[in-house]
Amino acid sequence: MAMRRPRLPKLAAVRVRTAAAAALAAALCLGGGALWLRHAIYANSVAASIVTAQSRALAIASTYETPAARVNADLGTLAIRSSDFDDPESNPGRLADAYRKYKTYQFPYFGSDAVNYVVVDNHGTVLEAQDQLAYYLREGGLTLPASPPQSREFVFPRVSVLLRPASSGQPGQLDGRTVTLVAYNTYNPGASGLDAKDVKATVYVLVSPLDAEAVVAPVDHWLYRGLPAAVLFVATVAWWAAGRALRPVERMRAELARITAVDISGRVPQPRTGDEIARLAETMNATLDRLAEGAERQRRFVAAAAHELRSPLAGLRNTIEVALVHGDTADLEVLSRATKRLQSLTDDLLLLARLERAAPATATPVDLAAIAEELASERRYQVPPDERFTVLSEEPALVIGREEELARMLRNLLENASRYARDRVVVTVAQAEPCLVRVEVRDDGPGIPAPDRERVFERFARVDEARDRGHGGAGLGLAIARDIAVRHGGRLYVADVADGACLVAELPQSPRT
Template identity: 55%
Template sequence: MSRLFGSVRSRATLGATLVVAVALVAAGTALLLSLRANLTSEAGTRAERSAQSVASELAARTPLDKLSGLDAEDTPVQIVDEDGVLLAASEDLERISGTGTSEVTPAPERSDDDDRDDREDRDDREDGGSDDDRDDESLDPGEISPGASFTNGTATIDGDTEDYRFASVDVETPDGGRLTVHAGAPLAAEHSAVGTALTAMLIGFPLLLGVVAAVTWLVTGRALRPVEGIRREMAAITASEDLRRRVPEPATHDEVARLARTTNATLAALESSVERQRRFVADASHELRSPIASLRTQLEVAAAHPELLDLDGAVEDTVRLQNLAADLLLLARLDAGERPAGTRVDLAALAREEAAGRERVTVEAEPVEVSGSRGQLGRVLANLLDNAERHARERITVTVRREGGEAVLGVADDGEGVAEADRERIFERFVRLDAARSRDDGGAGLGLAIARDVAVRHGGTLTAGAAPAGGALFELRLPLAGADRGTPGA
């Protein structure tokens, strides 16, 4: 069960169904209450009309046994006096409740003397009482109360018991004092309508919820189908380790399509990174093989013929191995995302320091400070000067200047320069453009690659171009110390 509702599709279906269920229950309850209130009000209106009709006859001095309202088949009527004594009731009325009196048999008729005494008692009470003691709703003889009071109850007529809505209306008769007429209207239509609506809801709501759940399940499944395709393809790529494969991209322009495009872009970057790493390992192995083989050969010859030991050559091969190992270690740290230190470095002082001892190098620099690793930036400048010395004919110029919010360090030589088509390729690892350059003279081809990576880690750039003297010009651009440039190496 937990696995079933662990899917987005199941949770979306359950959530949509619950929301619709709550909405349907709320709407259904409101509808039933409104329907019941309207039908009950309608029944009350009918009961009030019946009570008003009987009250009108009483106000017109119609005798009790001549009242037409007492003959209605489905309208129970009671007429009581001020003392609650039942004076008249509908024919075939067997039982009643909810009107204030449960009597269904009228009291015996009183004599004229009793009526006369009652009228005198009422007159005495009216004459002797103050205005405050009189009923606030006092009526004149022959007047009917404008409003009615309503109650719910039951009545049994000719053996049939039903629920009724009763209306009570007061009337001041010309000679009989105040009487109250209770008339009822059946609530059978209200019960039937409410019951029918409730039955329809009990049958229809589950069906509607089933339709909502099914539609949500299908729509969600259709929407998530590309996601499942992406998941399956990613699982296949993981199992096969074939980074050349790509996930399917839907033809839509929604979030799923953007997810697929981002996934493919990530796979492409990962493939490029893995391929670059493979080339790096292969090239590093190839570069290490030569000095190691040369050193081994010299040691084997020296072991057999000590007099033939080329000590200078052995030392040179050892130095090459040391330098190559240092370059590989630095590249590994850079690839791992090592962030440079945030110390202030004066590029002018650094340029003079690195140029010291190099005969053909001149420095033209103004004090400019950047933030970063002094050791790594010194390595960049050293690599650029080493590269320039291998190609310069007579002169190498190092310049340091401020340009806007950047510090610009330039290394120019008067050699043959770099062809425009090769100005980006020279920054690739283990790339040598000059076939005449041997490994002994030209190094392993990692100097410019290291310089470019260090520049990027410091939030800057390193580019190759043409020098004014016709040779190559390498420009390192770094943000000035304190400039807003984000996190280095990010």
């Protein structure tokens, strides 16, 4: 059985990712900056070395015209280096011979014992060599161009050559490296300088990479040692900062874990920092408030629904039990009224449940004026007819939504008005303002007291006195109507009128009108 890889806690994983991201950013920024700085320093050092090599090549070429220079050049041998001398205490006689030989072959140029240069004729024959270039010519078979490079006065061509290791196996400082040689030509008197035959000699001066590498050595030291330490430091600081920033999140998580469906009164601690975490805590507390409010509303709804269902069920049961005990026939009219009330209440409860979980209203134009006229006409033709309803509408009033839901909203408003109206119910459908349709249902009944104008929209809510169960309502009609209005982007409220009651529904007008 394969072993599962252990997982870090969520917050620890966030800290690890934060620290890793900070370390990566630090490595890219610091490393990239250090590499750019190293390249700039190295390039500047190489450029300085090339300028120095050019000045030395020009000085050597100018001194080549002296008689002493021509005598030494005619010897055609390679000068030795001071490092080739033996220990003077061990063999002082050989040292004197070597020094005399060195002085004989030394090119007459100031400081020539520290300059890496080669002088060749126009056929590539070495006339004079100094220091490391002399070593690689003698020991490594250094090959120079067979013909002098093309150049003009005060123009210094560059040549790249490979310094091979010595055949004897003795290591050199530049073994196996390709180096740059700065060249400068000297010409025969009266020559134009356009032909290789006019070249008297060519001076090659080595641009040693060792100088530039010595200059960038401190930068390399920082790169190899300081950069990992800097990246580790940044990662540690990021780990610590992420831990401090996430500490309130951990407290919120722990508090949320203690909140259950039974007890939803707890709230997460809200930091006073005013940052994103504080706003998260505020949002979580607001969400918990809404959940608590919804849970309390659901509890009251279930209790009220059970209470409302108990009354017709009790009536049905009493009627049936009386008939069974006395052997009489049950009162069918009572049974019919109780059954209708149960059916109506059950339909309302199912509609409320469907409205809560249904998708938002679709974009279908619906004419509220036509629906209102149709509902009023149904009441005129019912038995007995209800002639109290009047619909006032000058033109179609199109809104966006589901026709069956909007029809249910208007039916509930008309049903509510019919219970309490004495002689007249006026339904007005018109465009109240641009892009807004208003439906007013006004009756001449007892009206709704100002303190109860919001409570009538609560589920199973009834106003005392005239608006009670005696008029046949269960307290769900207006609640359903408001839910439908809100789902369609509108609102439903009780307007302030002098006589009777006036319920107003305002819905967005269809853009197709």
